[in-house]
Amino acid sequence: MAEKDQQEQVTANSDVESAMVDSEELRHKKRMRRLGYAAAFTVFLTATVLALSLTIMHIKKPNLRFRTVEIEDLSLSSSNTTPSFSMRFEAEVAVKNMNFGRFEYDKSVISMSYGGKKVGEAFISNGEVKVRSTKVIKVTVEVTSNNISSNSNLASDMKLGFLTLTGHGRLDGKVYLMKLFKKKKSPQMDCTIEANLENKVIQEWKCY
Numbered sequence: 001m002a003e004k005d006q007q008e009q010v011t012a013n014s015d016v017e018s019a020m021v022d023s024e025e026l027r028h029k030k031r032m033r034r035l036g037y038a039a040a041f042t043v044f045l046t047a048t049v050l051a052l053s054l055t056i057m058h059i060k061k062p063n064l065r066f067r068t069v070e071i072e073d074l075s076l077s078s079s080n081t082t083p084s085f086s087m088r089f090e091a092e093v094a095v096k097n098m099n100f101g102r103f104e105y106d107k108s109v110i111s112m113s114y115g116g117k118k119v120g121e122a123f124i125s126n127g128e129v130k131v132r133s134t135k136v137i138k139v140t141v142e143v144t145s146n147n148i149s150s151n152s153n154l155a156s157d158m159k160l161g162f163l164t165l166t167g168h169g170r171l172d173g174k175v176y177l178m179k180l181f182k183k184k185k186s187p188q189m190d191c192t193i194e195a196n197l198e199n200k201v202i203q204e205w206k207c208y
Helices: 002-054 152-160
Strands: 063-077 084-097 102-105 108-114 117-124 127-129 133-144 162-170 173-177 181-185 188-196 201-207
Touching (some): 063 162, 063 188, 063 201, 084 102, 084 127, 127 133, 152 162
Antiparallel strands (some): 084 133, 108 162, 173 181, 188 201
16 A cells, blocks of 8 residues: 555656656747747847948938030120130039938039139029939029130130030038938039030030
8 A cells, every 4th residue: 555655656746747847848948939039030120220221321412413504695705815705504403312311401602614714603592402302403604704814725715616614513411311310411513514606505514
């Protein structure tokens, strides 16, 4: 009888130990599962932050370019001693904002030069370019040879019927991202404009 009770006690102890082992393994599996979930979430969060930093959070410099340039008025004097010209351009300036935040810019000036000397300018008022959009600004450029009448190349260029002007523009501003971040950006453009004096048209222009 005592031997039977002892066997039952051993069996009971064995069942308890087995249940404890199973419970410990279950807890271990749950811990490993939670760790797996946490690791997967960390990887997902890291990938999301990286993707945002490379796309939405990456602030690019807006693009500034002449979109159209047309001669509205042209006056010439082809004197060999004092050649001169006076022109008025009507132009469209495009400001392209590729960011996921608006671009606000200050008032600015586009300067025109011939032979390295300033011959005219156009004014741009302060403004804003919306998220991932392009704003077209109309400007009038007044150009005159008053400051370069002594340029030795002017008479020969006018006789050939072509004038090459250079234009430079810069917009100082800031990109505002989700009302949380702002970063200074100053897009610039340098353009070469070739005017056909005989036909009174812009032969071509290039901006870079």
